[in-house]
Amino acid sequence: xxxxxxxxxxxxxxxxxxxxxxxWESIEIPEGYRGEHVFDINKCISCxxxxxxxxxxxxxxxxxxxxxxxxxxxxYPKIDLGKCCFCALCQDICPKGAIQLTKNVYLSVxxxxxxxxxxxxxxxxxx
Amino acid sequence: METLTPLYDTYYNLYFGPAHCGSGNFGVKLxxxxxxxxxxxxxxxxxHRGFEKLMEYRVPIQNAVLSDRLxxxxxxSWNLVHAEAVEEIMGxxxxxxxxxxxxxxxxxxxxxxxxxxxxxxxMGTGFDAGFKLAIGYRDYILDIFERITGARVYPAGxxxxxxxxxxxxxxxxxxxxxxxxxxxEEMIELFHDLLYNPIIIERTRDVGxxxxxxxxxxxxxxxxxxxxxxxxxxxxxxxxxxxxxxDFEIPTGRKGDALSRLKVGVEEMxxxxxxxxxxxxxxxxxxxxxxxxxRINLWKKMPPGESYARIEAARGEACCYMVSDGHxxxxxxKFRGPSFLHMIPVLEFLLKGTEVADVPAIYWSLNPCPADxxx
Numbered sequence: 472x473x474x475x476x477x478x479x480x481x482x483x484x485x486x487x488x489x490x491x492x493x494x495w496e497s498i499e500i501p502e503g504y505r506g507e508h509v510f511d512i513n514k515c516i517s518c519x520x521x522x523x524x525x526x527x528x529x530x531x532x533x534x535x536x537x538x539x540x541x542x543x544x545x546x547y548p549k550i551d552l553g554k555c556c557f558c559a560l561c562q563d564i565c566p567k568g569a570i571q572l573t574k575n576v577y578l579s580v581x582x583x584x585x586x587x588x589x590x591x592x593x594x595x596x597x598x
Numbered sequence: 599m600e601t602l603t604p605l606y607d608t609y610y611n612l613y614f615g616p617a618h619c620g621s622g623n624f625g626v627k628l629x630x631x632x633x634x635x636x637x638x639x640x641x642x643x644x645x646h647r648g649f650e651k652l653m654e655y656r657v658p659i660q661n662a663v664l665s666d667r668l669x670x671x672x673x674x675s676w677n678l679v680h681a682e683a684v685e686e687i688m689g690x691x692x693x694x695x696x697x698x699x700x701x702x703x704x705x706x707x708x709x710x711x712x713x714x715x716x717x718x719x720x721m722g723t724g725f726d727a728g729f730k731l732a733i734g735y736r737d738y739i740l741d742i743f744e745r746i747t748g749a750r751v752y753p754a755g756x757x758x759x760x761x762x763x764x765x766x767x768x769x770x771x772x773x774x775x776x777x778x779x780x781x782x783e784e785m786i787e788l789f790h791d792l793l794y795n796p797i798i799i800e801r802t803r804d805v806g807x808x809x810x811x812x813x814x815x816x817x818x819x820x821x822x823x824x825x826x827x828x829x830x831x832x833x834x835x836x837x838x839x840x841x842x843x844x845d846f847e848i849p850t851g852r853k854g855d856a857l858s859r860l861k862v863g864v865e866e867m868x869x870x871x872x873x874x875x876x877x878x879x880x881x882x883x884x885x886x887x888x889x890x891x892x893r894i895n896l897w898k899k900m901p902p903g904e905s906y907a908r909i910e911a912a913r914g915e916a917c918c919y920m921v922s923d924g925h926x927x928x929x930x931x932k933f934r935g936p937s938f939l940h941m942i943p944v945l946e947f948l949l950k951g952t953e954v955a956d957v958p959a960i961y962w963s964l965n966p967c968p969a970d971x972x973x
Contacts, residue, residue, distance in 0.1 A: 489734045503764070505748040526660040558663040558754035563763070572748075 500574045505557045507575040508550050512590055514569035517545035521561035521570055529554035530561060535591050547590035552578060609636060614957055616644035616968075621961065622718065624941060624968035630954060638949035640942045645972040653931040657897065658684045661928070662755030668933060669970035670751065671714050674707040675911035676970070677757035679933075682838060682907035683918040684759035687900055687928075693885040696761035697840045702774070702877045703746070703757065704839075704909070705870040710739040711912035712863045715965045716792060719860065722958035723801050728792050735785060738777045745770055761887030771878045778871050789864045793857070802856035806948045806960035809854060816947060817939040820914025821866065822964055825851035825859040832910040844876050856963035863965070897926050913937055913965050935970035942971075 491498060500506075512535075522530040532546040548561075548570070561570045580586060612628040615621030625641035649668060653661045658680075665680040666673035678700055685692065713736040720728030740750040746766050747753035756763050792798055808818065810826040823830055831848045833841045849865030851858030900922040908917040914936025923929040941964065948960050 489737075501745045503748050503767075504744065505754065524660070526656060526663050556663065556752075556754065557749065559748065560659065560663065560754075 500576060502574075504574045504576070505559045505572045507552070507573050507578055508555075508561075508588065509571050509573050510548065510550065510588065510590060511569050511571075512543060512547055514567045515545075515547055515590075516567055516569075517547065518566065519546070519548075520564045520566070521548050524560045524564045525555075526558060526560065527554045527556050529556075533590065539591060543591070549590055550588040552586040552588060553583070612954070614961075616641065622966065622968055624966065624971070626945065626949070626957075626961070628949065628954070628957070633953045633955070635949055635952055635954065635957070638946050640946055642938075642942065642968075642972055645968045647973065649973050650931050650933065654927060654929065657926045658759045658900070658928070659755065661931070662758040664755075666752045666754060667969075668935070668973060669911075669967050671967050671969075672707045672711040672912050673752055674703045674757060675711075675909060675916055676933075677753065677755055678704055678839075679907050679909045679911070679916045679918045681757050681759045682909065683905045683920040683931075684900075686905035686907055687903055687920055687922050688759070689901070690760055690888055692761045692888055694840070694882050695884040696886050696888075698877050698881040699762050699766055699886060700757055701839050701841065701844075702766075702874055702881075703743075703753075703762075705873045705877070706739055706742060706774075708870045708912045709867050710736045712867050712965075713739075715863060715912075715962070716789070716860070719959075719962040720792065722962040723798065725792070725795070725798060728788070731788050735781055735788065738781050742770070742774055742777060745773065758887075761885070763887070765886040771881075774874065774878060778874060782868070782871055785867065793860060793864065799857065801956075801959050802860065802963065804853070805856045805956050806952070806963060807853065807855045808944065808948060812947060813854065813944070816943040818914070818944050819936050819939070820910070820912070820965070821859055821862045822914065822940055822944065824848065825862045826854035827852055832908055832915055836908065838907075838909055840877075843880065844873050846873050846876075856959050859963045859965075899924055899926050900928065908934075911936060913967060913970070914940065916970075933970075933973055935967070935973060937965075937967045937971040940964045941966050941968070 517532070519532050522532050529551045530548045531551070533549045534540065534546055535543045557572070559572050562572050609629050609631045612630050613625060614628055615625035616623055623645045625644060627639045627641055628635050629637040647667070649664060652664060656664065662677060662680060665676045668676040713732045717729045717732035720726070720732065743753065744750050747756040808822065808826055810828055813823050813826045819830070827850055829848050829850055832838070834848060846869045849862050849869065851862045902922055902924045904919070904921045906917065906919050908915055915934070916936060917934035919932040920928050921930040945961065945964060949957065952960065
């Protein structure tokens with residue numbers, strides 16, 4: 472399949488570019504992508520299987536702040552996304568489906584403490 | 599009167615890598631006299647991460663995740679060889695559908711790995727358009743991986759002991775066929791440009807000639823050995839998974855120079871496309887993982903014993919030797935990376951007596967992966 476240089480130039484003139492202009496547009500991320508975790512504390516039974524299966528030991532079982540301890544008395548996973556390799560073993564092993572990996576891949580932050588996900592979110596703490 | 603050292607006796611040490619933009623985390627110490635290379639010493643270890651030791655502290659499903667990192671360019675092949683070694687030691691029979699999925703993933707990995715090979719080769723020889731095109735076509739295959747495994751490059755142990763971690767999506771076979779048909783046509787165009795370009799031919803023909811006798815003596819495998827004319831392929835010689843059911847050819851070269859190695863690579867990609875199409879047609883319905891392993895049985899003890907698995911990765915023969923002493927963790931894991939022998943004995947042998955300008959062409963025609971060499 473040999474093309475002359477003129478044919479090729481014409482073909483490339485009408486061809487769409489292979490890339491997208493990233494910060495303004497991005498390619499669609501499919502279902503089942505292994506991105507940021509979402510943890511549902513109401514489903515969690517504190518079995519700590521996720522902490523044991525994590526290959527990078529990114530999950531630590533911690534207690535929630537004292538004012539919520541009567542409602543959530545057990546220990547819950549705290550996920551350090553800085554150590555996480557996004558293998559989704561915690562999602563696979565969770566018997567109740569409390570940890571789910573979402574399609575969110577925009578995880579860059581300026582503050583290094585922001586990558587640690589406490590079991591209770593700030594919004595939940597306020598209510 | 600004392601004379602200065604005669605000119606012909608002076609030599610210089612030239613460092614090609616490990617932080618050189620065209621060597622990829624691997625160093626070669628060259629001793630040059632003028633333009634001539636009189637000696638070459640490979641200098642591995644820059645990318646050593648100690649996987650074999652790390653695996654002694656983890657259970658097989660965690661090791662499956664770790665085995666991706668053995669080689670960035672073909673993680674699924676290393677998943678496969680690790681999973682086969684664990685299955686042999688634990689005596690697990692995997693479902694037939696899982697075998698077909700494994701073959702599809704392994705062959706797609708081979709295609710994208712060869713595309714990186716040509717990208718790196720083009721970059722090394724100063725053919726920048728080839729680099730960009732090859733990396734661009736690789737992205738179409740990464741799109742398929744993204745849909746199946748959940749990430750573009752690292753599948754996170756997609757091929758795990760017992761089968762595969764999740765079933766392939768329903769509409770994916772249409773997408774794979776579309777990508778292969780569309781890409782195959784353009785790929786042929788790309789390699790027509792690359793391999794029939796007079797500049798590339800001048801830089802690769804009769805450069806780095808490896809005779810069959812030397813290739814066997816130095817332990818070359820994969821495309822490097824096949825380019826010397828020997829039909830050696832683990833997929834045919836010692837079929838694993840369901841490779842025995844497919845009809846495919848093993849391309850070989852004749853001269854054993856850099857050009858014939860690249861040509862073998864192109865032919866292999868066409869055969870891989872062929873195998874993927876056959877596998878998609880024949881794929882049976884059923885389970886994708888051994889039923890007892892669906893809820894990952896983590897702390898199940900491995901029976902004492904040892905196992906040895908080998909597969910044909912894109913670069914050559916990838917092997918895994920595993921010893922268990924009855925604990926959930928393996929006692930010892932040893933990986934044999936194909937790049938190790940290509941990059942130390944074969945590269946040192948080929949570089950001796952050549953010229954400095956031929957170093958990138960010889961280096962990249964061997965399809966090196968420093969990650970699987972240093973491990």
